[in-house]
Amino acid sequence: MKNPDQKRHLHGMWRMAIFAALLALLPIRTHASFSFLPTSGTPSLGVQEQQFVTGTIMDDQGLPLAGANILEKGTNNGVMTDFDGKFSLAVSTGAVLQISYVGFETQEVTIDAGDTTDLQIRMALDSSKLDEVVVVGYGTQKRGNVTSAISTIQAEDIVTTTHSSLAQSLQGKVPGLQIRQQDGEPGSFASSINIRGFGEPLYVIDGIVRDGGVEFQQLNPNDIESVTILKDASAAIYGLNAANGVILVTTKKGKIGKPTFSYSGTVGAQTPTNMPEMSSAAQYLEMYNDAVYFRDGNHFITAEELQKWREGGPGYVSTDWFDETFKDHATQQQHNFSVRGGTEKVDYFVSLGTFNEGGLFRSNDINYNRYNFRSNLGLQLTDNLKAEVMVAGMYGKREYPGGDGFMWTYKGAIISLPNERPFINDDPNYPANIRNQQNPVLMSRDEYAGYTTNENKNFTSSIALNWEVPFIPGLEARASVAYDSRNMFNKNVWKNYTVYSPDLTPQVVNPPRIANAIDDINRLVFQGQLTYDKTLFEDHNINATLVFEQKKYDKKYAYLKREYDFFTTDIVDFAGGLQTNSGSEVEEASMSYIGRFNYDYLGKYMFGFAFRYDGSHRYAPGHRWAYFPTLSAGWRITNERFMEGVDFVDDLKLRASYGEIGENVGDAFQHVLGYSPAPNEGAEFTNGTVTGGLIAPGVINPNFTWVESTIADIGLEGRLFDNKLSFEVDYYSREKTGKLKTREGGLPNTFGGDMPIENLESEITRGFDFLVSHQNRIGEFDYGISVNMNLARTMHKVVDKPEATSSWDRWRYGFPDRWNDFVWGYDRIGQFQDQEAINQGVIHGGNLGNSQLLPGDYIYADVNGDGMITGEDEMPIFRNGTPKLFYGFTLSGAYKNFDLNAVFQGAGLYTMRFNEVFSQMFFNDGNIPAYFHDRWHLADPYDPNSSWVPGRWPANRFANYMQSSYRDSDAWRMKADYLRLKSVELGYTVPSKVSQRFGLDHLRVYVNGHNLLTFADSFVKQFDPEKHEGQYQAGYNYPLMQSFNLGLNVSF
């Protein structure tokens, strides 16, 4: 057994070693002052007086800008900055220098006599962004010519929010990107990511479709150059499964210049946003006593005993199981180190990052560690041939106590009874055998419960060759091969331990077991691509791309588990008892032909056409291939003559797109007839020997094929008032046809065969999103505000259902042409105030009438007026648990060396419905939330004739005695709209004069915080409305965290 300090020490060592190793690998700075020859023009030999100017060009952050163009206005005299952003140029006195760099506003500087040396010129970011290059499917496009709904977020806007999960760094910043954090468990990465309400998007990292959201979230945010969200039919070019939109990630590449070393690090502490408050021992016993009384007519505890619990004192101590199990806060830290630079021949970006997060258990047995590395190299092999070699790796390790996961321990902390103690007589030698047998204090410790480690190794690589075809200008050929590999190793160890009853009777619990789960995943993608980019007759720009792509994927899985006769060593071979194992292998293949053609006339009229012809292994021959075209068009209104007089409009563009996308989802091989193994569904024909079963084939579906989505989008975008105000509005709809469904309608249920999935249903999603932002500078104060919003709903169109048996059945269960987001429930109109009201009231209790009801029980509207509350009184009065509305706004400001950034994020139009402990009293015979104490009860619980005291909740009863009050109503399903201050960051950049004294180009320190403020219904807030209900919809998942961090950015 390693002591935890020692462990931490080892982690520290490991980190140091990596840094040292990386330093050794870095290119040596031999060319400290490399200077470029002027690229164009010759020194002017004019008659004017010449003077020599030197200076440094810096970006908006004050970092030197290599490769910026400096041109003497009106001449050919120019030069480019060197690696250190320095230049020198001979110009005529009084000349105007034009300084330009892609992505920055071109600046003009007049050279007066005497302005000779060391000009410090800081460039401003180009807010017009018309020329900004946007990454789109299989290539890039100028922002101004884009004809589809695309959002892009750049590195600098991503890293304003520091978080272990990339998703959290994007939340609230991009219109139409719906992100909801589900779970705060270290290493769980359980944010749900959704574009425009469509569903889980496709993730494309550096041009290759890679694994899903969990992998995406584990990318090192510091490695990312930009993230592009393809929201409409433009995603179609990624074809396979792009119907829910695509998230395109581009990692940083090398750039010509001296090596820039960067370090960024944060250290912080985090604390849960919510922890449910459970009842104290006295509260619990009062309520349990009521429940037993209302059931059995007998009290659970005598009045004298109850009074002792109210008073406390020795032997009557109330236990707060959360306090016993959890600490207030956990720590996190991350460190990233990168070097970026390049020459004409080689450019490189190499990075290394570590992330460590601790958990909330007092035992300190939750931990997550991650290491990321990335090496992106560009090699100019010949004049026309460039190679890109990109390699990235990730190692993540998650550790937590117990073999079964956090949820069970958390549930233990919730339901354990407050009148029991974690240890008998508080003696740590005698762990307590408590009633629900889920003593969270023990379950949260490796030494008792065992542990789980979850190792995840991810390797991605690609090699690409780009060839600018010399004899056809504008033609470029590209071939790339990507190989990715993922390995997961999961180890669960369950230890047994002894617990004691109050009389010290021992009992051994938790039979010792060990399990290993091994995944091995391989993916190989080949892409061949031709691009032709040409301007014809000056005004006509064409761009064409043709791609061939094929992909193979395989996944192998093995699970092995053994039981111990007695626990010894946590290696499988040391367990000698029962062995169970399982395994599976999956293979997938796809092939595609892809094309895209773009045309624009003077940047005024733009047309695009793209197609994919896709084949998938999943379907029967004849149903494998499908063709999906997309059309788009754009009109830059500002380029029209009639707009010339309208000065306040800088840019205005109308665009529309329409296209089809296919998804190859659902179980493969629906067309193949075969028996399936069912080792768990066999028989013991001979005592002691189990014969595994084989299940007969179900019905096959030879026609199974692609799910198709048709997406239409119309958008308007523009910039006004000298680019100070910009906006983007989109309306969209997506119709998905051939949605998968196992048939319910039609087939008689005497047929008996398992039905295959078929392409049976359809739905339509409609919504709009917008982004408005304002940026300005007043004196030395720069500020920006940006607001984005997305509202979307989905409607069922074709639905496979048995025919309705009655008009009521159709009203209740008919789906076609209905929004999919309703939940049915009862309209709660009050509470029974007394027995008289119960006797006179509408029948709420079915067969037993109202005989079991008590004052305080909920009254529902008898919608059909039949004098009884039954299922027929349910109404579609609730929204479901998925937010329809997502919005966010970001505020940024900079004054002198200070910068401030705040992100607010909110969601709305949904409800939250917790099950189990939070909506059922004494669930699993456990403790109940403290809020239930505000319930109807007898003034004297021992006197049935005493008066009733009203409360928010019904009188305490066990679930099967509650009868009517647990029906789905607004008592249990609540509106969960919220707005929260997702993050705020305040930074200070040390003036370069100071930092340069330490040899640093750039030094910034900052503090930030996450989830600092939440605005929501005060009751709902305690559950954290952002968090999903989790497993069993019961809220047992790890709380979301509020965190505070201190950070440092350095480059040299």
Add this chain to the structure above:
Amino acid sequence: MRTRSIKYLYIVLLTGIFASCSNDYLDLDPTNKVPAEAVLSDPNGIRSYMANLYYELPIEDFVYFPRAGFNARGNTGSMSLSQYGLEAIHSEWPNWNQFNNQWWERGYKLNRDINLLEESVAKVEFSDAERAQLEGEIAFLRGYTYFALARRYGGVPLITENQEYTTDWESLRVPRNTEKQTWDFVLQQLDIAIEKLPEDRLSLDETKRRATKWAAAGLKVRAALHAASVAKYWDRAPLSGEAVSANLVGLPAAAASGYYQAVIETSESIMASGKFGLYRPEPGSPEEAAQNYQALFMDPNNALDEVLFMRGYGHAGGPLAHDYDGWNNPSQTGEGFPHTGRTNPVMELIDRYERYDNPGTEAPIVTTTDGQVHEGEFDPSLDYIRYASPEEIFQGKDARFFASIIHSGSLWKGTEIVIQGGVVRPDGSLLSAQGSVEHDGVTYYTYGGENANQYSGYDGTPNKTRTGFLMKKFLDEEARINTWLQSTTDFMDIRYAEVLLSYAEAVVESGQGNTAVATQALNDIRKRAGHTVDIPLTLENVLRERKVELAFENKEYWDLIRRREYHEIFNNYVKTALVPLLDLRGPEPAYIFVRKNVPGAQPNTFPERDYYRGIPGVNNNGLIQNPQH
């Protein structure tokens, strides 16, 4: 320039190696299916397929819970069939459980699997003997399947050939057969099975666990008795409606005689085969009888003479194991399994167990000195019989009571089981909530112990009995169960005692058959239970004997259904409990007992329509629905 071109050519060729444009790139083989021909051409393939059919067979055993279905493992709540009738009640859910007991979709799925097997067997080469055996097994499985359907739904569509899938739904719809046709079909299938199946299989184990001639015969006895009873007692709860007028539910009274005859003939053939007998039929004492009877259910493999058909459970921790021990152990000996004490036997069953000193009549527990059966809350004015120890009150009861039920004072797994519902204070007031009484320097706790691990009843938590009793039958006294799926006790689905009792019932109900043999059958069972006095063959004696002998074997529920007794008994009915109290009023503390309604139990009523389940999916299958569903 030229060398560079060649270089580019090489590069293009090299990258081409990674790409292949041929269409068979997409031709992958499935990795999760076995081709049909590989399964049915190999005896082991057929055996594996059979293993799954037996798994799906509707055997109402340790993993059958009406609410959750067959093969219900995991957190089912353990609401077993015995808690639906007059045998027991559930400690946590003492009220009418959600009455479900559906088996339609899975039933017809099993039916299709059997049809597919039959279709395939016809195409494969077998020896005549092998073919007959397979055909017999198919008939057995089919008979079992339709038996389970018939007793739930009445007449059902008889589909004996695999239907080809088509979206012409109308062509797939098969109307219901009458209930009579359905029962006749079940018996006819079992006749085929009896004719074609062997008497023995390769091993004794397999003989008892797979279909044989005698398993089929045993099932036929059960099925015919059900049909006979429905025919005879239909009028006790006649239904009406379209399904009744079309004879889809209901049997004519005239049919009863034929079905009873089938019970009698088939039982006689089993009895005459000489292959079966009762386990340890002649015990030396009631104590020995109790031990024998307990051992019979703890491990039927020691008593294979009594078994006609059983289901094996194996692989503790694996998928075929069950949780009967875990759910039902007394709380005091719960060894770490998260739940205990769920099945709580009720007085309605306890009273049925005779006393040896008064054979042939039930022996209600008398708690007061006046000898009357008093029911109601503790009443200080009543003269309760005072016992020095809590088990005394049960002395002299039938051995099967002690072998099937744990009571206050039982010794179980070496622990004395404490079940106590309160303490009567010296002043005559009752302490029944958690607390204690000091008396003569001794502290007496309400439930018989200070800590929850020291007693097994009445504190109102779900792990403790709320009737004063716990189930013992089937529980393995040697087992130490501290987690899920650790019980591997095998389940006797059809045992010889049931055949004898069915025979006796058929004889006494129909007046057919041999009364002397039937009387002996009845008394043989009693003799095995330690009785020494024969009783006459009367309906009352047979039915009481059946309740007692087959308690907790999931038979009583169907007895109440087939004999149409359910609605008569469960008409605002509350089951009763026995509450042991420690009485401090006398010179010495003594135990007294209170009979009262089970605390927390609400009145239950059985609606007559529930003699048949509603048929699901009538809007798709076009079937006529059962009355009032």
